[in-house]
Amino acid sequence: MRCKNCGSENDDNLYICQNCGSPLYDEEEENTPELEKTQIFAAQGRSNSPSLKNGDVKKDDEDKKKKQNTIIIIVLCVVLIAVIAGTVIAIASAKKKNDDVSSLTQVSTSEVTTTKKQAISTTEATTTTTTTTTTTTTTEAAMFKVTLSCSDGGEVEGEGTYELGAAVTVSARADDGYEFDGWYIGKKKVSSNTDYTFTITKDTNLKAVFAIVNDSEGGLEIIGNDQD
Numbered sequence: 001m002r003c004k005n006c007g008s009e010n011d012d013n014l015y016i017c018q019n020c021g022s023p024l025y026d027e028e029e030e031n032t033p034e035l036e037k038t039q040i041f042a043a044q045g046r047s048n049s050p051s052l053k054n055g056d057v058k059k060d061d062e063d064k065k066k067k068q069n070t071i072i073i074i075v076l077c078v079v080l081i082a083v084i085a086g087t088v089i090a091i092a093s094a095k096k097k098n099d100d101v102s103s104l105t106q107v108s109t110s111e112v113t114t115t116k117k118q119a120i121s122t123t124e125a126t127t128t129t130t131t132t133t134t135t136t137t138t139t140e141a142a143m144f145k146v147t148l149s150c151s152d153g154g155e156v157e158g159e160g161t162y163e164l165g166a167a168v169t170v171s172a173r174a175d176d177g178y179e180f181d182g183w184y185i186g187k188k189k190v191s192s193n194t195d196y197t198f199t200i201t202k203d204t205n206l207k208a209v210f211a212i213v214n215d216s217e218g219g220l221e222i223i224g225n226d227q228d
Contacts, residue, residue: 145203146170153178153210162200169197172208181209 001010005022015024142164148156150172158170172194174180183191184207190196196206 144200146200147203147205148208149205150208151210153212154180154208156206156208164201166200167197168200168204169195170206170208171195172210174210177213178210179213181211183207184209 001012001014001024002008003010003017003020003022003024006017006020008017008019010018010024016022017024143161144164145161146159146168148159148170150156154172154174156170156172158168162168170183172180172183174194180194181192182189183193183196185205190198190206198204
């Protein structure tokens with residue numbers, strides 16, 4: 001049977017449309033058997049029950065959805081609060097840590113500075129600057145004088161001032177008609193060589209003595225050696 005209201009197909013033994021609940025038959029029809037009417041009313045009861053149940057189900061679903069949405073919102077709020085709290089705690093911990101590190105750094109820097117100052121003070125106190133003055137003493141070598149003299153009949157050379165230990169050489173040259181007799185210190189003859197070398201140790205007076213060559217007598221006549 002097609003419903004006149006919604007056009008849905010229904011069983012012929014039904015009196016009410018299963019879809020919209022509208023009567024499928026006119027109420028004035030009297031030819032409907034009792035059994036069919038009973039079935040129709042029973043069907044009507046069955047069809048109405050689902051309608052009511054469907055409404056209850058929809059309401060229950062809406063309540064469940066509301067509860068679920070409420071729970072989800074609460075959970076999200078709790079999570080958000082937890083995240084915010086964790087962030088705040090993390091920031092506070094990081095700030096505290098930075099403050100602690102900064103404080104430790106300042107303390108360490110202060111300690112290092114104090115230690116350096118103490119070390120510098122100790123170094124300054126224990127460091128003695130010693131100035132070594134090197135005195136160079138120049139010892140002048142002893143100087144001695146050689147004085148030369150000669151008798152008539154020649155000349156000498158080598159007179160001068162000499163250092164202690166120096167080797168001194170004096171020379172004598174006889175004039176014509178004279179011959180060299182020797183070098184004398186006082187009346188002591190120290191050398192017969194015209195070139196006399198000696199090591200000086202004191203002031204020395206030397207005299208060269210010359211002699212006249214006496215051809216007639218074949219000898220020499222020593223003159224001028226009257227030193228003490």
